Amino acid sequence: MQYSAKVMDHFANPRNVGEFPDADGVGEVGNPACGDIMKMSIKVKDNVIVDVKFKTFGCGAAIATSSISTEMIKGKTIDEALKLTNKAVAEALDGLPPAKMHCSVLAEEAIEAAIDDYLKKTTGKGLEKKKSHAHEEHHEH
Amino acid sequence: MEKVYMDNASGTPVHPKVMEAIMPFLKDGFGNPSNLHQFGRIISDAIQAARGQVANLVHAKPNEIIFTSSGTEANNFAIKGILAAHKKKGNHIITSQIEHFSVLNPLKSLEKSGVTVTYLPVDKYGMVNPDDVKNAITPTTVMVSIMYANGEIGTIEPMKEIVAVAREKGIFSHTDAVAAAGNVPIDVSDVYVDALSMSANQFNGPPGIGALYLREGVRILPFMEGGIQEGGRRAGTENIIGIVGMGKAAELAKLEMPQRLSKVQGLRNQLRDGILKNINHMYVNGHPTNRLPGNLSLCIEYIEGESVLLFLDMQGIAISSGSACTSRSLKASHVIMATGVDAALAQGTVLFSLGIGNSASDVEYVLEKLPPIVERLRQMSPLYNRNR
Numbered sequence: 001m002q003y004s005a006k007v008m009d010h011f012a013n014p015r016n017v018g019e020f021p022d023a024d025g026v027g028e029v030g031n032p033a034c035g036d037i038m039k040m041s042i043k044v045k046d047n048v049i050v051d052v053k054f055k056t057f058g059c060g061a062a063i064a065t066s067s068i069s070t071e072m073i074k075g076k077t078i079d080e081a082l083k084l085t086n087k088a089v090a091e092a093l094d095g096l097p098p099a100k101m102h103c104s105v106l107a108e109e110a111i112e113a114a115i116d117d118y119l120k121k122t123t124g125k126g127l128e129k130k131k132s133h134a135h136e137e138h139h140e141h
Numbered sequence: 142m143e144k145v146y147m148d149n150a151s152g153t154p155v156h157p158k159v160m161e162a163i164m165p166f167l168k169d170g171f172g173n174p175s176n177l178h179q180f181g182r183i184i185s186d187a188i189q190a191a192r193g194q195v196a197n198l199v200h201a202k203p204n205e206i207i208f209t210s211s212g213t214e215a216n217n218f219a220i221k222g223i224l225a226a227h228k229k230k231g232n233h234i235i236t237s238q239i240e241h242f243s244v245l246n247p248l249k250s251l252e253k254s255g256v257t258v259t260y261l262p263v264d265k266y267g268m269v270n271p272d273d274v275k276n277a278i279t280p281t282t283v284m285v286s287i288m289y290a291n292g293e294i295g296t297i298e299p300m301k302e303i304v305a306v307a308r309e310k311g312i313f314s315h316t317d318a319v320a321a322a323g324n325v326p327i328d329v330s331d332v333y334v335d336a337l338s339m340s341a342n343q344f345n346g347p348p349g350i351g352a353l354y355l356r357e358g359v360r361i362l363p364f365m366e367g368g369i370q371e372g373g374r375r376a377g378t379e380n381i382i383g384i385v386g387m388g389k390a391a392e393l394a395k396l397e398m399p400q401r402l403s404k405v406q407g408l409r410n411q412l413r414d415g416i417l418k419n420i421n422h423m424y425v426n427g428h429p430t431n432r433l434p435g436n437l438s439l440c441i442e443y444i445e446g447e448s449v450l451l452f453l454d455m456q457g458i459a460i461s462s463g464s465a466c467t468s469r470s471l472k473a474s475h476v477i478m479a480t481g482v483d484a485a486l487a488q489g490t491v492l493f494s495l496g497i498g499n500s501a502s503d504v505e506y507v508l509e510k511l512p513p514i515v516e517r518l519r520q521m522s523p524l525y526n527r528n529r
Contacts, residue, residue: 011451017521028523032485035445035473039523055523057488059447063521 004094010064018053027113036062038110061100065107068092142457145503149496150292156345162389170381191388198391200328207353207371212319212340213243215353219315219336222361231281235259237269238479266428267296267480275306284313292320293476294427295436304334323394335359346390350383406434409495413437415508435495440486443525444518449491452514463490
């Protein structure tokens with residue numbers, strides 16, 4: 001198993017690490033038993049994600065997928081951000097080893113969870129239908 | 142960039158004297174030892190000498206050593222071969238939860254064909270209790286297979302006591318001594334185990350060669366069928382390069398054992414003390430004293446082992462990790478979990494395994510590079526400083 005140069009770049013120099021004291025939405029997904037926890041914090045203005053930060057407990061792939069997905073949703077509208085798929089995240093990293101694909105799923109879910117939190121806070125109602133959680137199929141708890 | 146190899150549990154560097162011993166056989170080692178002519182005789186003489194060297198390492202007789210392709214093969218051979226040769230005696234085997242996959246997976250497949258297996262738990266240090274072995278024995282028990290020492294957490298098992306319990310009940314005993322042989326003194330005439338697996342690459346011999354010690358008189362079914370090599374118990378033309386290398390490595394390990402033990406253990410303790418002094422929330426795995434000299438297994442709280450491994454690799458330092466993410470199975474190490482470590486903490490498992498090639502400056506280099514890596518990853522972790 002080898003990581004692409006892009007994965008190693010995002011792992012060694014992760015973008016947008018941290019959190020906001022006044023975040024508009026925070027989502028945390030994952031489980032320490034599986035080895036990854038991702039926390040995404042977003043700042044939203046006029047339906048646009050103006051800033052995003054992450055904190056991740058996990059392997060190289062988990063940190064790299066968190067990092068690149070923050071770049072991919074920054075400046076996007078809520079609807080655009082929700083369309084981000086784990087496949088797109090993995091492709092942006094020039095691929096992930098098969099055993100690490102679940103990390104990209106986790107990134108997608110973390111974004112979704114942060115948006116869900118934002119919508120609950122602003123409209124009192126979260127996302128109507130969450131996307132399927134494919135990573136659970138790969139994990140045995 | 143500096144290169145520091147602290148992953149000796151995965152494989153040790155080949156000793157220069159071993160390389161020297163192998164060289165002539167790369168050129169003139171083509172003869173088949175089964176032949177009577179001079180080209181065959183050179184090889185059969187060399188194999189005989191190596192057999193003696195390996196036997197001497199564990200205080201066995203030369204005819205009790207069977208060369209195999211690896212420690213994995215030796216484990217498969219011992220378990221499957223002894224069980225198959227004693228089917229009339231029963232179909233139950235006792236092992237532990239912390240065995241290597243080359244013991245656990247053959248047992249899993251045997252279970253599918255009707256063999257019953259008892260997987261004994263271990264205490265927080267990874268120690269098997271000989272009383273548990275005693276209590277697990279049934280009238281159908283054929284053998285007990287417990288590792289001599291665990292390569293992941295370093296714990297050395299009370300093998301003599303375990304074998305004594307088995308002998309008292311007339312049960313065969315096997316031990317996977319891959320992590321231990323050549324690194325700590327082993328005396329089969331004292332431990333009195335029936336079968337013991339070894340691997341040359343764990344004591345500065347070449348990879349791709351192992352051996353099974355099998356007590357004289359213990360019946361076993363051949364692992365590989367074909368010619369009459371290895372007394373008809375392991376067919377296939379002998380790996381002369383590997384065998385000569387393993388013999389020399391065994392001779393050196395035996396000869397230099399006291400010096401190697403004190404050097405490697407000294408460096409390991411220096412590394413352990415330095416890490417524990419400079420980084421908080423660190424936990425040492427395995428038994429505090431009954432452990433392999435080079436093994437330092439740690440759980441680093443709040444972060445995950447693979448990311449530590451990758452950052453250390455960028456600094457030229459090679460180690461192993463026991464986290465779920467590093468394994469293909471996406472599960473934390475079964476060994477660490479069996480010692481009762483919390484699931485999140487287990488993800489932060491890293492293994493520094495030192496060997497005879499390491500020096501004090503290696504230790505200093507790791508002590509300089511590790512703390513900022515841990516701090517950086519902790520700052521990135523949502524688990525760190527959660528309640529502040």
